[in-house]
Amino acid sequence: MQPLQPLPAIPSLYKQKSGTAFPRRLKDGLTVFLFLLPALVLFLVFVIYPIFQSMYYSVFDWKGFGPAEDFIGLDNFKNILGDKVFIITLRNAGLLIVFSLLLQLPLSLLLAVMVGRDLPGRIFFRTVFFLPYVISEVITAIMWSFLYNPNPDRGFINGVIVAFGGEAQPWLGDTTLVLPALFIALTWKYFGFHMLLYMAGLQNIPHEIEEAGRIDGANSIQNFFLITLPLLRSTIQTSVYLSVLGSIQQFILVWIMSRGGPVNASETLATYMIRFGFVRFQLGYASAVALYMFVLCLIFSLIYQRLTREPDYLSGL
């Protein structure tokens, strides 16, 4: 331990300048507190407190009326794991993640590279491709429900298929087709967002590096895989992260287009939770589902932070 140093004398001029009755330290603390206060209050009341409250309700068999009294311990958590439909939601989340990582993100990256940095008309393409992202999920869902109408005279997709001599498909009414069909609508809505991230990432790669590669004899494919892709690493990580979290919590599109059906085939974690919470009013059970989702996101975030380097936003502290 360091010996205590006598405090240097404070020049009387400085002492007077603070000009308030408050000691300086306390005043600074109060200022910080006031700056943070509104955000903290809202955040604690509507984000943090609910986490604890759902922990509380999750150990009760509670229908939402009156106080929760029927304590059942961890039964909700066990019952959820024993429910086949819950397993389907996990499978669907997994499938959506796999589809996204294998199809949606590579497509977005390909388009970002094609639009590139100097293609004439790149702003036009960016504007068009990003448009679906700003259109609401409700509208996307209704539009795509129209397109998927099983009747070829109503649904455009079946209309095209029949016009080319194929057979109309039930799409959203078929247990195996429903998830791919939803995924196509999701891709339509979200590919532009990921493309935008990749375009921003590409913008940050100095042109000279790729130029140097070309001079050293790399063709454009080698250039892409050996230079561009590694330099895009952090952008790709971000886009993977957002895509996985998005897949875990998918709700609106599924709720409107297929209601989780047919026979639960397209049920997601969020539709499952909403169904138990707001349709069947098994609020204790639904709270436990919410906690599973939270833990899933938390675990994924922690693994992600381990695998990638420390996120940028922590380095500035």
Add this chain to the structure above:
Amino acid sequence: MTANRLRLNWSTQKLLSRAFQYIVLSLIVVIVFTPVVILIFGALKTRGEFMTQPYVPPIPPRWDNIIAILTRPSYSFWQMLRNSLIVMLSVTSAVVVICSLAAFAFARMKFRAKGLAFNLFTIGLMFPINIAILPVYFVLRQLDILDSLLAVIVVQTAFQLSGNIMILRGFFTAIPAELQDSAYIDGCTDFGFFWRILLPLARPALGAVAALTMIVSWNDLLVPLIVLNSNKLWTLPLGTMQFQGQYGQDLSLVSAFVVLSALPTVIFYFFAERQIIAGLTAGAVKG
């Protein structure tokens, strides 16, 4: 001679790859526009035309559906538009004010437990509203503010905090420290520096955050769906969903409603594209 031919080859190759690029990109443009175009076609047809020839262009266009939605009080389009506007404007102003205050503290002030407080807000990124909606519903019920626009506003605001604090903190950190020092030497208080120097400098960042928040709030369905009961309070997305449920048989009428409810976002997008994109890329890089 050889060099010449090589150059020729190189430029034909480049020309070919350009052509290929444009073909692929145009194809995607067509795919992006197809659902929208079909929707607009449907909106401008009568119900009968929609049944008999669903995919041909509406010639001549029928404005009856559009006019009906804009004028018939029972469709309450204007009321939903008003509710959506109230929610969007309140949420956006609240988010801009609250987040810039907090981001300032994180970017520009020293205090104990800063890391802890900041990490607390990062939890918000892992606990998105789609997961939190049920517990949040309990809280709203305890506060007895269910079925009010206020409830929609506070919840949307609370769940916009984390991301936007990160975005603004990034921008605020980038403003040179010398500016702050000289302001303090000249006798500026923390709030004075924040208000008179930092905020004006950060206007582009505030614009990005505002534009992004406006889109998110305007498009949100989940919170109104869970919180609002009375149809007087429905916002546009909720109203659109209910309209489809009620008039689902009349596809051209529903199409018209959907087109009208998408129109404000699309117009806004063309005006604020730069801000929206700036906000999103900054958010993704920082958060």
